[in-house]
Amino acid sequence: ESTKKYPAPSDIKEELLKKYPPKVAKKRGKAIVVNDPEEIPQVQANTRTIPGIITQRGCSYAGCKGVVLGPTRDIVNLVHGPIGCSFYAWLTRRNQTRPDGPEGENYMTYCFSTDMQEEHVVFGGEKKLKQAIQEAYDLFHPKAIGIFSTCPVGLIGDDVHAVAREMREKLGDCNIFGFSCEGYKGVSQSAGHHIANNQVFKHVVGLDDTDKGGKFKINMLGEYNIGGDAFEIERLLAKCGITLVASFSGNSTIGQFENSHTADLNVIMCHRSINYMAEMMETKYGIPWMKVNFIGAEATAKSLRRIARYFEDDELMQRVEEVIAEEMPAVQNVLEATYPHTKGKLAMLFVGGSRAHHYQELFGELGMETISAGYEFGHRDDYEGRKVIPNIKIDADTKNIEELKVTPDPERFRPRKSEEDLARLKEEGLDIRDYEGMMPDMKKGSLVIDDISHYESEKLIELYKPDIFCAGIKEKYVVQKMGVPLKQLHSYDYGGPYAGFSGAINFYKDIDRMVNSRVWKLIQAPWEEENELEATYVTP
Numbered sequence: 001e002s003t004k005k006y007p008a009p010s011d012i013k014e015e016l017l018k019k020y021p022p023k024v025a026k027k028r029g030k031a032i033v034v035n036d037p038e039e040i041p042q043v044q045a046n047t048r049t050i051p052g053i054i055t056q057r058g059c060s061y062a063g064c065k066g067v068v069l070g071p072t073r074d075i076v077n078l079v080h081g082p083i084g085c086s087f088y089a090w091l092t093r094r095n096q097t098r099p100d101g102p103e104g105e106n107y108m109t110y111c112f113s114t115d116m117q118e119e120h121v122v123f124g125g126e127k128k129l130k131q132a133i134q135e136a137y138d139l140f141h142p143k144a145i146g147i148f149s150t151c152p153v154g155l156i157g158d159d160v161h162a163v164a165r166e167m168r169e170k171l172g173d174c175n176i177f178g179f180s181c182e183g184y185k186g187v188s189q190s191a192g193h194h195i196a197n198n199q200v201f202k203h204v205v206g207l208d209d210t211d212k213g214g215k216f217k218i219n220m221l222g223e224y225n226i227g228g229d230a231f232e233i234e235r236l237l238a239k240c241g242i243t244l245v246a247s248f249s250g251n252s253t254i255g256q257f258e259n260s261h262t263a264d265l266n267v268i269m270c271h272r273s274i275n276y277m278a279e280m281m282e283t284k285y286g287i288p289w290m291k292v293n294f295i296g297a298e299a300t301a302k303s304l305r306r307i308a309r310y311f312e313d314d315e316l317m318q319r320v321e322e323v324i325a326e327e328m329p330a331v332q333n334v335l336e337a338t339y340p341h342t343k344g345k346l347a348m349l350f351v352g353g354s355r356a357h358h359y360q361e362l363f364g365e366l367g368m369e370t371i372s373a374g375y376e377f378g379h380r381d382d383y384e385g386r387k388v389i390p391n392i393k394i395d396a397d398t399k400n401i402e403e404l405k406v407t408p409d410p411e412r413f414r415p416r417k418s419e420e421d422l423a424r425l426k427e428e429g430l431d432i433r434d435y436e437g438m439m440p441d442m443k444k445g446s447l448v449i450d451d452i453s454h455y456e457s458e459k460l461i462e463l464y465k466p467d468i469f470c471a472g473i474k475e476k477y478v479v480q481k482m483g484v485p486l487k488q489l490h491s492y493d494y495g496g497p498y499a500g501f502s503g504a505i506n507f508y509k510d511i512d513r514m515v516n517s518r519v520w521k522l523i524q525a526p527w528e529e530e531n532e533l534e535a536t537y538v539t540p
């Protein structure tokens with residue numbers, strides 16, 4: 001519990017909106033809500049950013065190429081577009097790969113691009129794309145090539161799917177598929193996730209029926225191995241005796257995707273980016289999905305128990321308890337040392353579409369309060385939770401991005417659990433259909449802000465004076481110049497892993513160092529130095 005004094009959240013909201021022209025204030029007002037976990041208020045999400053506002057968001061290409069396909073090791077990810085789009089997506093997301101294996105090709109460190117020039121914009125770029133595919137094939141002989149459309153490709157009308165088909169037939173032994181993920185599609189990265197899910201499901205999942213063995217077979221969805229998180233989760237799953245068939249897509253191979261329909265359960269870390277895949281796999285193959293969270297030591301223990309509970313196997317449940325008992329003392333030791341320095345401090349989290357929620361677990365363990373939080377591109381269900389919004393299909397993405405028509409596969413559909421089994425499990429305390437959003441987990445009076453603007457972030461910091469602000473690289477140095485440390489929850493500031501038990505230990509230590517460093521007091525925030533320059537908006 002924090003003892004810090006700050007204005008009432010409703011006054012803060014008013015203050016944030018005060019300078020906007022009336023129309024903008026009205027619109028932004030719907031995306032800024034004072035939370036009540038008992039009676040979740042509706043929040044505006046997944047809508048277009050108002051032109052002129054500086055948003056944290058990225059584009060559809062980022063969500064498709066960078067996020068979902070980026071961490072795959074042996075797919076050549078070829079960007080069709082100007083070189084800048086490739087360059088800025090080249091290893092910036094810190095999805096890691098092990099230098100010492102596992103076996104097989106790894107193209108993650110390469111940057112493949114058609115390097116589109118003016119002549120291609122004028123005369124068309126399909127020929128250049130075919131050449132680039134041929135070149136990549138001749139050089140590497142990859143199992144698969146993914147083609148990613150950038151904005152100009154959509155504008156000039158190059159048909160990447162036709163090129164993919166033609167080259168797949170020509171080359172014979174290479175799976176080639178395209179993604180119409182032009183940056184302008186949809187309103188954020190979120191549209192790109194959806195496009196990526198559709199194409200991977202359509203062109204890859206289900207190609208390999210081999211039963212690779214294992215008693216408890218799961219896929220890990222929405223875990224991208226940022227800072228090595230997947231390595232820690234893989235370690236824990238292996239220790240418990242749970243077989244990881246495929247990971248979407250941290251530290252993954254195309255072979256895993258092809259075989260992923262043989263798993264018995266899909267567990268989802270980042271629901272926002274991969275829920276479409278889970279739904280489609282459930283419909284076509286009968287694999288149920290369940291939300292988990294490996295961010296936070298308690299959340300990790302809870303997630304392992306939920307997986308064991310699902311399989312209803314006494315030995316597995318016992319093994320999971322042993323693993324938790326083995327791992328927890330080290331976590332507790334570090335927490336005991338850090339807690340006295342971190343308790344009562346204030347945090348703010350503005351990131352992506354799941355971490356602004358998940359990381360509240362770790363801050364909670366440190367005794368810190370998340371006073372304000374929001375996603376860049378989450379949808380209403382990510383905020384309000386499935387209990388409040390049972391039908392996740394209402395979101396605006398489905399208006400922008402075509403949904404695949406998926407039906408049960410008559411030969412391979414195999415319900416892993418019957419509806420009766422699931423109902424019984426629910427009675428016994430495991431409701432796999434349910435998951436909480438951010439708001440049910442946040443305190444009454446906390447301020448939830450969707451697609452926060454640069455101006456609003458600055459104002460928030462000035463009004464709340466938080467001990468730490470969590471966001472991305474674009475925010476980092478602006479915030480630190482105000483004398484507030486910023487923790488990047490995207491790249492972990494080149495640290496990590498933060499998942500699982502050893503990840504929690506890393507996080508406790510890093511946050512302790514950041515919130516207790518005296519260096520921040522040496523910086524004068526702009527409002528401490530001089531009066532603000534007043535600007536007036538011209539209202540039309």
Ligand code: CFM
Nearest residue numbers: 224270273351352353354355490
């Ligand atoms: Fe999911 Fe992610 Fe996130 Fe995301 Fe991202 Fe990311 Fe993120 Mo950056 S998939 S929504 S589109 S957890 S890249 S690994 S850190 S914004 S909160």
Ligand code: HCA
Nearest residue numbers: 058062092093472473474490
């Ligand atoms: C993206 C990737 C990003 C950006 C991070 C940041 C990531 O959205 O295109 O803004 O610092 O995690 O790398 O979210």
